[in-house]
Amino acid sequence: MDLSWMAWTQPTAIFFAVIASLLLTMSIWEYFSPGGGPRLGILRFETTRGDRFFVSLLGSAFICMAWLTLVGLNLWWGLAACLVYTLLVFRFV
């Protein structure tokens, strides 16, 4: 099957592979610990771990955009900020 029209590159393939493996990890986590671990965090509404995962991904996208606008092209430090943000979301939200 010719997928050249999709203009794949190695970095974007890695990006989607990471997203897919994260989704798979969340599914395995849910299988072994069903229910989603709902709790009331600092946002004062109930979140499951799926919600926290979504908030982490969405927030990370905005952190990366802010990083590109305010700091510059090197996104590795921005990615580190995203990881810290994700840890905070999973701990406190």
Next chain:
Amino acid sequence: MSIQKAQNNKAWFMVLPVLILVAISAIIPLMTVVNYSVQDTFGNNEFFWVGTEWFQEILSSERFHNALLRTLLFSGLILAIEIPLGILIALAMPKRGWGASVCLVLMALPLLIPWNVVGTIWQVFGRVDIGLLGHGLASLGIDYNYTQNNLDAWLTLILMDVWHWTSLVVLLCYSGLVSIPEVYYQAARIDGATRWAVFRFIQLPKIKRVLLIAVLLRFMDSFMIYTEPFVVTGGGPGNITTFLSIDLVQMAVGQFDLGPAAAMSLIYFLIILLVCWVFYTVMTSYDNDEPTSGGGPQ
């Protein structure tokens, strides 16, 4: 409150056909857009890696900022007009009898007209030479020309959207209002409640969920509006009605800048996703807060 453990996961297989359809219609095109957003192309399926350059260019471009501000302003104005107007019309509509049916049909009519037809109707309607609105205003001595005056162009687009979509808000609010049991109104009458008190403490709380859906639908639709302003003003005069969607199409199809257009559409998508999540969270919070009539948690 606890979420019950799933007993039977076989139901997930029922969702599989939908997942396949979504993959073909949404996820694969989205992946392609992501791939385009980090490359440059001059056609012939030849691509050159540029990394995050397009994102940086779009995020710091005045053109994008202005289009985003215009779109947000348009959505804000639309919500500020259509939501109160929709509630007022729904409150004024008869709740039973033949009048209710006639009003519902009349309200539904603008929703049945395709976007491009609405645009064409208003483009002709607003013309100074042959349009009823344009010619009428000119006859009254009002200097109106939506093709040359910025304010007139905005007023025409807002008026057109209000005409087209207020009905949706009306129908949603109306459905919420007719579902309120009569006993609430009887209790209000016994208490001697004023018309405002009935609205504030009975009707508004009962329609707040459908109202939130109306706000979400109207925000999303006005934020993504393309066809109607494109047909009426084409983004002009100048760039004064060039919303994000029009700017995006100009960049992708007009200039054939597929890389920057892909980056811009991803940023656009993320903004919409954020707004959707906020609305979804607020709506589910209402669901959790609302006491159930069937007793406590099972």
